[in-house]
Amino acid sequence: MGVRAYNFNPGPAALPLEVLRQAQEELVEYQGLGMSLMEASHRAAKVQEINDEAQALLLELLGIKEGYHVLFMGGGASQQFAQIPMNFLTPEKTAAYAITGSFAEKAFEEASYYGKAAIVASSKEQGWSRIPGGNEYQLPADTAYVHICTNNTIEGSQYKDIPNVNAPLVADMSSDILGIQRDASKFDFIYAGAQKNLGPAGVTVVVAKDDFVAQGTKNIPVIFRYGTFLKNNSLYNTPPVQAIYMVNLVLKWVKANGGVAAMEAQNIKKADLLYNVVDASGGFYTTKIEKPYRSIMNVTWNMKDEETEKQFLKECKEQGFVGLAGHRSVGGMRASIYNAVPYEAVKAVADFMQDYQKRNG
Incomplete structure (x- = not known):
């Protein structure tokens, strides 16, 4: 395989x-x-x-x-x-x-x-x-x-x-x-x-x-x-x-694997990885969703302009990240982190986001 x-x-x-x-x-x-x-x-x-x-x-x-x-x-x-x-x-x-x-x-x-x-x-x-x-x-x-x-x-x-x-x-x-x-x-x-x-x-x-x-x-x-x-x-x-x-x-x-309670706990941990990067980015990454309503299934964010987002997605592809482009109707980025998406995958994206900001911020 x-x-x-x-x-x-x-x-x-x-x-x-x-x-x-x-x-x-x-x-x-x-x-x-x-x-x-x-x-x-x-x-x-x-x-x-x-x-x-x-x-x-x-x-x-x-x-x-x-x-x-x-x-x-x-x-x-x-x-x-x-x-x-x-x-x-x-x-x-x-x-x-x-x-x-x-x-x-x-x-x-x-x-x-x-x-x-x-x-x-x-x-x-x-x-x-x-x-x-x-x-x-x-x-x-x-x-x-x-x-x-x-x-x-x-x-x-x-x-x-x-x-x-x-x-x-x-x-x-x-x-x-x-x-x-x-x-x-x-x-x-x-x-x-x-x-x-x-x-x-x-x-x-x-x-x-x-x-x-x-x-x-x-x-x-x-x-x-x-x-x-x-x-x-x-x-x-x-x-x-x-x-x-x-x-x-x-x-x-x-x-x-522990039922819905265990799935939820893991999903919160995964979502927090991404939201913490967004919130700590000083506006380099932004999300339109108010904190109390943020999804732990689909994390969405935007960047300063379309060109920056295109370059971000190009590098994501090179890293082996698939499916991070936002829906065509809203643009931006979206990480769908359902139950079957492992913590390690989300951690890799969060680390990449921090690195990308260092290089482009």
């Missing part, structure tokens, strides 16, 4: 090396099946075992004991932006959205195409620099659900306190699920594209309260109903078997 890059891609993102090696060993022939999982029927007993085990493991890691089910779906989080209002936004109701970044805004736009949606809190006018507190939410009396994005991958902000709302709470947790400790019982519906903190692209994870799913409308095609996936244990149609298998391996890895 060649030298592995320091992978800071925002998604698809780094996977644990141990997981990749196990998947490599089991790729061609899986545990006596005589074939790979990619060739096996999703009705095969071993495939259903993986499906069941992954669901149970995720609930265990989230601290959920009853009243919720895990659904494995396709289409990414972007499909969920549309599918959630399709199921839960009825004509007499209003969907309430907190807008804290680009993806939260996209979710709101999809709901607006489908029915009545309202922005009940926003940090757009502040350049996404903060997360609105729960006391800032202005909920309509006919609220169907409240939607938040717990971590803003592009902008680099994160909810540290979940708002208490008098309505079902729906959350896009694509970029911080299992990376920070949260009380899952506060949420009626959680969804996450797997390709940031859970596994490879190809499967989307939903963790939904059974009572909330039961409220979903029946006036949409069967394939778009969450109740369909719940009733059929995510096996209504052919699921992305290999991606679910990889999620299962990642979940086992998280559990074996």
Whole structure:
């Protein structure tokens, strides 16, 4: 195997090396099946075992004991932006959205195409620099659900306190699920594209309260109903078997390495390495995100001009750092330091940033 890059891609993102090696060993022939999982029927007993085990493991890691089910779906989080209002936004109701970044805004736009949606809190006018507190939410009396994005991958902000709302709470947790400790019982519906903190692209994870799913409308095609996936244990149609298998391996890895509490502690240590360099740089590096809302998953920063940033990225490539360019919509730099990104990789970037400033400051 060649030298592995320091992978800071925002998604698809780094996977644990141990997981990749196990998947490599089991790729061609899986545990006596005589074939790979990619060739096996999703009705095969071993495939259903993986499906069941992954669901149970995720609930265990989230601290959920009853009243919720895990659904494995396709289409990414972007499909969920549309599918959630399709199921839960009825004509007499209003969907309430907190807008804290680009993806939260996209979710709101999809709901607006489908029915009545309202922005009940926003940090757009502040350049996404903060997360609105729960006391800032202005909920309509006919609220169907409240939607938040717990971590803003592009902008680099994160909810540290979940708002208490008098309505079902729906959350896009694509970029911080299992990376920070949260009380899952506060949420009626959680969804996450797997390709940031859970596994490879190809499967989307939903963790939904059974009572909330039961409220979903029946006036949409069967394939778009969450109740369909719940009733059929995510096996209504052919699921992305290999991606679910990889999620299962990642979940086992998280559990074996101390669970969410250990992941969060390590993620804070990693994020502090980078934020400390930014804060001590005297303005050579700057971040737009106010301290209380800084993400421990996606650290974003800027430099004095575009030319300096281009040179920085050129040297990053030479150092073997991959994925440090900020999203095209905001520019700057971004280090996505999800659970599988090792401390050593983040330390190498922090050291390089200090060296780069010495040479160019």
